[in-house]
Amino acid sequence: DAGVIQSPRHEVTEMGQEVTLRCKLISGHNSLFWYRQTMMRGLELLIYFNNNVPIDDSGMPEDRFSAKMPNASFSTLKIQPSEPRDSAVYFCASSRGQGAWNTEAFFGQGTRLTVV
Amino acid sequence: AQSVSQHNHHVILSEAASLELGCNYSYGGTVNLFWYVQYPGQHLQLLLKYFSGDPLVKGIKGFEAEFIKSKFSFNLRKPSVQWSDTAEYFCAVIPNNAGNMLTFGGGTRLMVKP
Numbered sequence: 001d002a003g004v005i006q007s008p009r010h011e012v013t014e015m016g017q018e019v020t021l022r023c024k025l026i027s028g029h030n031s032l033f034w035y036r037q038t039m040m041r042g043l044e045l046l047i048y049f050n051n052n053v054p055i056d057d058s059g060m061p062e063d064r065f066s067a068k069m070p071n072a073s074f075s076t077l078k079i080q081p082s083e084p085r086d087s088a089v090y091f092c093a094s095s096r097g098q099g100a101w102n103t104e105a106f107f108g109q110g111t112r113l114t115v116v
Numbered sequence: 117a118q119s120v121s122q123h124n125h126h127v128i129l130s131e132a133a134s135l136e137l138g139c140n141y142s143y144g145g146t147v148n149l150f151w152y153v154q155y156p157g158q159h160l161q162l163l164l165k166y167f168s169g170d171p172l173v174k175g176i177k178g179f180e181a182e183f184i185k186s187k188f189s190f191n192l193r194k195p196s197v198q199w200s201d202t203a204e205y206f207c208a209v210i211p212n213n214a215g216n217m218l219t220f221g222g223g224t225r226l227m228v229k230p
Contacts, residue, residue, distance in 0.1 A: 042222045109158075109159045
């Protein structure tokens with residue numbers, strides 16, 4: 001298996017533009033986590049899906065952020081409009097079962113987003 | 117608020133020194149516990165995990181961690197660090213309650229001097 005695949009690896013965009021980050025889960029996994037990592041705030045959980053259903057989105061910063069799972073193997077995280085403070089590395093992780101209980105989460109390589 | 121705490125934000129050691137990184141959590145009940153490592157510029161990789169059984173868990177690259185339930189702790193140890201262990205280390209917890217979310221501590225940056 002190729003692991004969790006994120007695209008793009010790097011994204012540079014201008015403030016106000018829409019940004020879409022993509023994540024492909026490992027085959028057979030049914031839980032998905034989106035994290036954001038910055039120097040100031042560390043690793044923050046943004047949203048968690050189980051079986052395509054958002055279970056907890058309390059970490060999503062504001063309405064500019066939205067995440068979807070259009071099917072069992074794919075997710076998108078959209079920021080519209082983007083702001084410089086959204087600059088961070090965004091990681092996607094997937095696991096089997098309910099959340100990651102009694103299993104482990106596998107992380108993608110991350111998307112480094114820079115908003116100028 | 118329930119949380120995961122890593123007390124050491126930055127640690128600097130010389131090669132061959134022993135390492136212990138602290139991790140405490142505040143969730144009651146049953147938990148799954150993890151340590152992840154993030155080498156510079158890379159993604160998070162699993163070092164070791166605890167689900168049940170022997171509270172002393174051995175992971176990859178000579179790392180181990182001990183789950184002490186009474187102290188709500190899961191400290192990471194390595195008897196002798198190498199320069200290649202320079203990385204950021206994250207403790208993570210999944211409480212066995214509704215949601216089963218994987219929650220990370222703030223991370224500890226380890227620098228090993230050659």
